[in-house]
Amino acid sequence: EAGVTQFPSHSVIEKGQTVTLRCDPISGHDNLYWYRRVMGKEIKFLLHFVKESKQDESGMPNNRFLAERTGGTYSTLKVQPAELEDSGVYFCASSRRVHEQYFGPGTRLTVT
Amino acid sequence: GEDVEQSLFLSVREGDSSVINCTYTDSSSTYLYWYKQEPGAGLQLLTYIFSNMDMKQDQRLTVLLNKKDKHLSLRIADTQTGDSAIYFCAESIKSGGYNKLIFGAGTRLAVHP
Numbered sequence: 670e671a672g673v674t675q676f677p678s679h680s681v682i683e684k685g686q687t688v689t690l691r692c693d694p695i696s697g698h699d700n701l702y703w704y705r706r707v708m709g710k711e712i713k714f715l716l717h718f719v720k721e722s723k724q725d726e727s728g729m730p731n732n733r734f735l736a737e738r739t740g741g742t743y744s745t746l747k748v749q750p751a752e753l754e755d756s757g758v759y760f761c762a763s764s765r766r767v768h769e770q771y772f773g774p775g776t777r778l779t780v781t
Numbered sequence: 782g783e784d785v786e787q788s789l790f791l792s793v794r795e796g797d798s799s800v801i802n803c804t805y806t807d808s809s810s811t812y813l814y815w816y817k818q819e820p821g822a823g824l825q826l827l828t829y830i831f832s833n834m835d836m837k838q839d840q841r842l843t844v845l846l847n848k849k850d851k852h853l854s855l856r857i858a859d860t861q862t863g864d865s866a867i868y869f870c871a872e873s874i875k876s877g878g879y880n881k882l883i884f885g886a887g888t889r890l891a892v893h894p
Binding site: 673700704710711712713717724727760762770771775 | 812825826829869876877881882886887
């Protein structure tokens with residue numbers, strides 16, 4: 670069974686630009702989560718999809734972040750316009766049962 | 782509030798036991814987790830414990846849960862150089878009928894000969 674995949678693995682953009690991160694969950698997993706780790710600190714929850722619906726987006730920092738999961742398969746997280754403080758590692762996770770989340774390798778975003 | 786605390790760094794000699802500690806704040810947490818992140822890799826689910834248990838053992842790993850003190854620990858027996866990684870403690874808290882994970886900042890384990 671393939672694991673959670675994320676693309677790209679690393680992105681370097683300038684402040685004010687737009688970046689779109691993609692996550693492909695494990696096949697059959699209805700639950701999809703986005704997390705972020707900034708500056709070596711704790712990993713923070715951003716949002717949770719159940720199929721194509723946003724179940725919980727309480728962790729989204731502001732309206733510059735937009736997450737979608739069309740068709741309930743892969744998900745995208747767009748940052749527009751990017752700011753310096755958005756730099757960090759963005760993790761995606763998926764689960765079939767809510768108490769077992771499997772994480773992808775992360776996308777390292779650097780905003781200069 | 783939601784807060785998970787863990788020490789940032791631990792150094793052990795190869796062959797010794799490692800103990801990584803974590804405290805959490807939400808007494809209603811149903812599951813508590815240990816994730817491992819090796820250099821350049823993603824988060825690997827190492828083990829988890831249900832909140833009504835106080836111990837779980839899986840080969841070289843032992844998880845101890847003190848629910849009264851909201852304290853979780855991970856013991857790695859016979860630590861090897863391949864165990865060098867960042868270990869994240871996480872608690873699962875309820876959010877609108879589902880669960881979300883609250884992580885600590887991670888403990889970097891360094892194993893030296």
